[in-house]
Amino acid sequence: MDVKQETKVDLMAQNLAVVDFDLEKLACDVIDKSDIGIFILGRDKNIVCWNNWMAQMSGIKADNATGKSLEQLFTGFSNLRLEQAIDDALLRGMSAVLSQKFNPHSLPLYKSPEDRKKKQLMSQMIMVKPIHNGGHYSLVQVIDVSPASARDKMLRHQADEYKHQELHTRAILSSIADAVITLDVDGRVDYMNIVAEKLTGWSFQQALGLPWKNVLSVIDKKEPLRSEPVRHCLQQGQAPDLGEYELELQPKSGANLAIELSMAPICDQHSETLGVVAIFRDVTNARQLAQQINWQASHDTLTALLNRRAFDDKLAEMVKTVRHQDGCHALLYLDLDRFKIVNDTCGHAAGDELLKQIARLLASNIRANDLLARLGGDEFGIQLLDCPAKAAANIANMIRIAIQQFRFSWGEKIFNIGVSIGVVEVTPRCKSAEDILCKADAACYAAKKSGRDQVHFYRSENCAAVYHQGEMEWFPRIQQALAEDRFTLYAQKIVPLADMKQSKHFEVLVRMLDADAKLIPPGEFIPAAERFGLMPKIDQWVICHVFKLIASERARLNGQGYHFAINLSGCTLSDEQCLAFIKEQLAYFNIPPGMISFEITETAAISNLSSVNHFIRNLQQSGCRLSLDDFGSGLSSFAYLKNLPVDFLKIDGLFVKNMAVDAIDRAMVKSINEIGHVMQLKTIAEFVENDAIIASLEEIGVDYLQGYGIAPPQPLTDANGRLQLT
Template identity: 45%
Template sequence: MLGIALVHAVLMTIFVYDLVERQSHFLHQQSLDQARSLARSLAANSTSWVLSNDVIGLEEIIDSQSTYPTLEYAMVINPDGRVLGHTDTDKTGFYLIDNVSKRLQKSNSLQVLIDNNRLVDIAAPVITNGNLIGWARIGLSQERISEGLQIVTIKGLIYTFIAIAVGTLFAYLMARGLTGGLRQLLTIADGITHGQRHIRANIDRHDELGQLARDFNQMLDTLNENEFKIWLAQEKLAESEERFNLAMQGTNDGLWDWDINSHTVYYSPRWKQMLGYSEQEITESRDEWTDRVHPDDRPLVEQHVKDYLEGNIEHYEQTLRMRHRDGTYRWHMERGIAVRDNKSKAYRLVGTSTDITEEKEIERQLFDEKERAMVTLHSIGDGVITTDEKGKINFMNPVAESVIAYATQDVLGKQLDEIITLKNEDTGDPVENPIRRCLEQGVVVDLEPDTLLINHREIGHAIEDSAAPIRDQEGRLIGAIMVFHDVAVTRQLTREMTWQASHDVLTGLINRSELENRLKKSLDSAHQDNEVHTFLYLDLDQFKVVNDTSGHIAGDELLKQLAFLLQKQVRESDTLARLGGDEFGVLLNRCNTDRALKIANKLRDAVNDFRFVWKDKAFDTGVSIGVIEINSKSHDIAGILSSADIACYAAKDLGRNRIHVYQPDDEELSQRHHEMQWVTHIKKALEEDRFILYAQSIVPVSPDSPYREHKEVLVRMLDQNNNIVPPFTFIPAAERYNLMPAIDKWVIDNAFFYLQKNPISITINISGNSLGDNDFLSHVKHKLHEYQIEPSNICFEITETSAITHLTTAERFIRELKKLGCRFALDDFGSGLSSFTYLKNLSVDYLKIDGSFVKDINDNPIDYVMVKAINEVGHAMGIMTIAEFVENEEILKTLRTIGVDFAQGYGIDRPSPLIG
């Protein structure tokens, strides 16, 4: 029996140590869980301080963790291992060089760094907007935790020794009847070993076995009581720390803590104070908050809370109005964070409330001031009048005072109609006051065109005007503003430009576009009234000699003198026009061929007798004239001009300074003598690939320009001896006989092939014939796809005349290729100026100002004004400008002053082969 007692004593010892070991494991697991909780809490509370680099605030947060009894250290480090805050402030600012820190550079989730008998070290990531900005580390001492276990362990050992002594001492007694009780104790010990902590020994005896059972029960009670006390202390500490850490997020603001399950809310004293209430006047009901939200804000506010709790939005932050105790509403900014369970369901929402009423008031005032200031600032240099919502004047700027001839103080509170009259400048009809309509409809109102403002002194001012509503922050109409500027100069310039749109700037004669309009009227009268008219096509015979020997200035002067001379030879009812270059046209109304020949001879004789003197040189001149009758059999304007041109060339082929009347069978003769020769040459050159590409640079005018240089691609033809044929030699024939589409396609193919290997920006000229070719647009699209060219590197250049002549096809061509990303330039812009009317229909990116204006810009004020006007119109329409014929630095400086975007000419770069 003594052996049995000893065996039982040994089993008791094993049981006690097993229980102690389980208790130690339980406490260790509790400390590990607590370390995780503390690390996460420290990470959440440190975010704003890490972002603001506030070391003091960060160390206050860390210091709050030091109340935990087993804390060894707490710290916050950045991803590189630099200590941003530490319970030991001497370590702040230094770098950790342990292997643990290096591990953190490779992760962004919670890490167990150390877990041994001495220390537990947990690191939690500090993350904002998905980005890792640091780590919060908590170290708990296992040695301190084990101290709490020592009490239990010592008692366990005492009871163990007691059990061994009692077992040995009373072995004999156990042999005589105690075996049953001991078996019961062994059964209970085995059950506790398997986790049954609440069973007890039920031995109601007064001997040593009963005392042993009572001691055994007391030992279990002591162990469970200590375990419960430790657990309860940890729970209270965790709750206290959680509330403290959440409260820290609302420092200096009102704090609220909503327990969603119990429907109660904790309101901090500061929250109550902001709304004018004492501590006792606010209960813990959520209605205390809801009832004070402004009725207009309440639906949106409640929806925002709902969306956040359901996880539909990431952050809880909103601006709302809260009712103060005095009945006024104060603006509050609320921010909060939800506490969620393991299923992400929110059971608490904790946050802060900040009074931002003063900021909102300042914001409103700034908005009102900014609204007025912005409109006024945009009106500098223009007249500005503002009114209240009833249309009464409350402000005029100095420009408005000057035009209206009243000082502001003299018209305050008056209606605008009382001090000015608005009329149409052309008809004299009254014009509606735009202020009145603006206030009635609440929209921006533009003044009618050609409006004249007449002040009380009966002085009229040509103005352009608009009226716009003025609104407060809530969108209420509080007045209107009328902005106007004097456009007398602009209207005068418009009249001049209208004149120039139908006249040649150099000679003052009717230009080609206007001539075509008059030809159309004559053709209509020939078809409808059977009238007969005659058209003369004049081409000077010696003009090129003047240009080549004395320059363009001399050539221009010759043209002006001849224009004056020719004008005196025709009737007032006739039309003399400059068609371009050294070509003129004369439309003789109600004049048959016989009578027209007499006028043609007068014109030829006048030119032939004229002797042009330039400096020390004298030049003889001559003119070849083609004559065509316009009658009911005439087909169209293009046919008339072409036929007259053919007759003119026939006159040149017959010896120059002649007159030739067009007959239907003259076309073959003309082709034999001149153009058909070139047609043959051009076709053969296409077959033998005897064309080459040249390029000329187009550069930004300003050295600070954000735009980049690009090149214009130019085509040259080679004769059979590989000599360069100038474009002006073969291009006219190619255009006249519709060979330009084939040449343009050759240019497209070879330019795109070059761009495939050299991705630069280039400009390619497109002729009017190509615009009218149905296959040309498809060819361009196909080659863009074939060569995989970046469309934005391609700019197609179309002359003003071609665009207007083929307006419909030009619009389609531009529209289709701009969809792909190509750009467009309008060449020779300003040569006719009628294109101002068409420009709004042509979506181009560049205007190339005609070189005839640019080359004399420093000597001719009209040329300067024209370039400036074209540049301003282009910029007003969002179109960049390019000046041609820039031949020297002086012209470039003037263009830079005007604000032209690009320049091209011999002063910039001479054409050279594109492929060296």
């Protein structure tokens, strides 16, 4: 395993803590290819992940290891140092490194079956780290340091050997991929390999005899090291713990490099310290990748503002702080007025550009220490720190006026945009961050109901009833539409990239009709239908009508390769009666195997993994295929994918629509596509809106395309009620 790959595995495992998902069900596919041992222990100290390296070196398969403790896995095994390190990681969030010298009772791992027969354990370095912020899980890495141990013995032996043997040792060190510098008992350089010369900018001849700090100039986040690691090695005869530092190397010339550094004393056979060996590697790219992952986890990719998850975390911190300190904060909840007009008349590209311009406008109208986030769609949130009610009202009105005066132009069209703003005070009496956000949302809703383009302060007597009433309005409307059969079906083509003229794959979409037969888009009624548990009925309506259409045109469809994808809500996936209904309808209408696939969102899938797995496998046994929609919307995606036996992977359109101009989005699409193909899944790119995106997807090798650049949604049936299949 090369240095960058090993570091990337470590950083990815550490950054899984950013996303709130169930690590106890974490699939080990991301780390299975690692050339070091990795396993994860839950808070009960039972194993939740056991990678291939561990399986090979221990002879214990992952299935047999999962759910067991180390004591259960290795009968009679005992290692107090390791047990203490695991406790420190789980309970106190502390990291530890157990070297072979101070960890004589290693894990029972062997380099080969022959070694296992001889009971010859490999030399190991074990690193234990906490993950998931609260220390709920412990990440254990096991590195085979047999070559390093052998090298260390050789170095000790060389102290008493002849000069030509010393040169031979240095030749060996020169072949190591990591940078190596050895120091004498005075901490002066007496050897450095080629990699060390390259990274430090010093040649061996220049560095020979210099104090180590001159050559290996290391800082921790722009600060000097708090302890002297070389002195620790020489005086204590122990390797210092450098894992707590985020180290940078200052080379002789050029920019600083992020490095991982370890030091250890060089001792002879009498345990006398002869010097110090420092081994380090360049991890600049890996650290930059980690920073990008962290940024993406907390920011909205379109506007570069904080995202909803980060905003919620900051709001929780605000609530916690205000309870222990005097002061008053405020929260603004903003919902743009007339944004939908721009999006519907000019398309998603115009809507995206409007959101980016509004984000810049909002940022220019708040104070330096305030927090601005995009909460989703056309909704924004602002946390006003140390801001009393009167000042919050002034800032909210200043923002309202700025947006009122703003004009958005797209082509020859010019739009004026308004905003409805809800304001709530954050005081020590507040219950929770969720309660504050709900109240701000209620105040914003009240502002909209009062005529839009207004600022509304939350008051319990004037917001709660209005908000509840507005939510409840949709409940009877959807029920009435179901009773009167006032829904209609649309479809959007999904074409194979290899032959974009072929159009036999369609995603079925549902629209509601009001009493005057006017179309109501799904974004208006589906959230309410989900909130009030009406989505299973709507899903059943769609399934029944699609199956009837297929049955009525069986002769036209059979054997022609037509395929219809039907969306299922999260409520339906957890409803056993809905599963029985689908199977009954498949049998009743005699739907041909492979003609129907069901689309489920990634969020819905991972919310109840066991139920969804049961649902998926039952439908697959009935001849249906499954698509995982909006894949990539959460960092948990790759971890859970292995446990979802789907057939198609739909790449989240948020990555696709900007991939032609955004290198990170393109990299995400490429990664998702490669993972899908490794798992033998067909990949579908959503939000394909122009030729530049199509060209990028063609280079990457995505299987299917869908979006306005291919074909917009059209009614599924013609005026005579027949399927429109072109």
